[in-house]
Amino acid sequence: MQEPVFSYVPGDSFLHTLDPRTKLAAVMLLGILTFRTESFFGIGALFVFFFALTSFSGLPARVFLRAVRPMMLFIIFIFFAQLFFTKGHVLTSFWILHPSLEGLQNGLRLSARFILLLLFAALMTASTDPSAITCGIERMLRPLPLRWMGVNSFELATMMNLSISFLPILFERVERTKAAQASRGMYFGKNPLRSVPALAIPLIKGVIRDAEELALAMESRGYQGTRRTSMHELTMQRRDWIFLFALILFAALMLRF
């Protein structure tokens, strides 16, 4: 079976052993840098930084190709939209299309930014266990006054964890419901609009039943939606501080030039 996009690849590289909070902060900072950088030199530097980080991760190239591939059509669309619809010095003319130099620059810049964002996100998700990510998010959100919104960081973390682990079950249930309806003569290709209720109603019923059973199992194992501890102990190590220092230095240099 093909691995899903942005899935975790177990390992023990430098990047794998960093605290998830360090990696979350790094992705946020690199995301901001990606959108603030206008020059091609800056974008090139971000790509170099990405390749440097990749060399510390021991992750195979297919992880990153898999992250970019589904968005390629969108990226190409953005590139051509910018190329043909940005006003400026016309490079050449085909029929009603007049690609401009500014359009080419904008297109390249925007496409590179999207690719960079996808690559940094893939680097983090592939080197961090999803439960460690949710644990990191929970620890980062803990000081915020979320209770005014009627939730707490523990509930949010459990919700995220459950969403991650229940997506495959949901897809499996869709396939099972489709097969059950097809075995009773439902032909999905003929009239997709008519087949939606035939698929959606049993699917929703099944999902609600699963959710009820899951809630009972969670409650039975002591879940109360309040404070809970975690098997993963999050402690910032020396390497986390070194990494963050190097990152801030890089960000300062990028913003300076």
Place this chain on the structure above:
Amino acid sequence: MIRLENVSYSYPDGKPALSDIHMGIRKGEYIGIIGRNGSGKSTLALHLNGLLKPGKGKVMVKGMDTRDISRLQEIRKIVGIVFQNPETQFIGRTVEEDLAFGPENLCLPPEEIRRRVERVLAEIGLENYRYHSPKTLSGGQGQCAALAGTLTMEPECLVFDEVTSMLDPDSGKLVLKHVKKLHEKGKTIIYITHNLEELHDADRIIVMDRGRIVLEGEPENVLSNPFLLDLGLTPPSLMDLAERLKKHGVMIPWEKTSSPSSFAEEICRLFLKT
């Protein structure tokens, strides 16, 4: 250890599910609860650790009332439930994470959580599946992982709610083997099933019908009771055979009906004697 006093419960639509249940469960006891679908077995199970609260009467666990919300966490530490469908019991993304879910809710320190996870993984024989997704396990292994998830809470009493009904016979035997082992270690077991073949080792069997306890006693007496057929329950095949032989004057002792091999040995012994 657990006491149900005149417990009644009705579903939100008003349909009665349990009527005037009165029973006690001693520490270390192995109790089988049987009954056909809709007899109230699972509803009863959900009352044992406060997942459902009785409409009338009360459920006491080691002197704590399940209606007292402040004691619920303590009650759930004592009574753990393993449900029918392993798939909808998994919360963690990996077996290890799933096993840690209960102790994390009990706010145990990380080193204690890891100690419990290690111990239970070894006890149930799931060490090799530690980093596997629980959803990729086979039916039997999945149900063992669900049991392991409850065991990390270190409960004194375990309720098994039709845990083998979705499994093939071999996987069912694997789960039953663990149930037996846990009972030998002194755990209190409440085993709910409609497969009477699984209850040979129980100390006591309770038969339910339409939300009431209709029969109760030792397996020897309950499983051979013809009343079971009226309730739509099929007696274990070896016991049924022993009953039929009894009518022809061939007496097979109860303990020999536990497995086909012991039954066959007894038949051979009787045959050689004559």
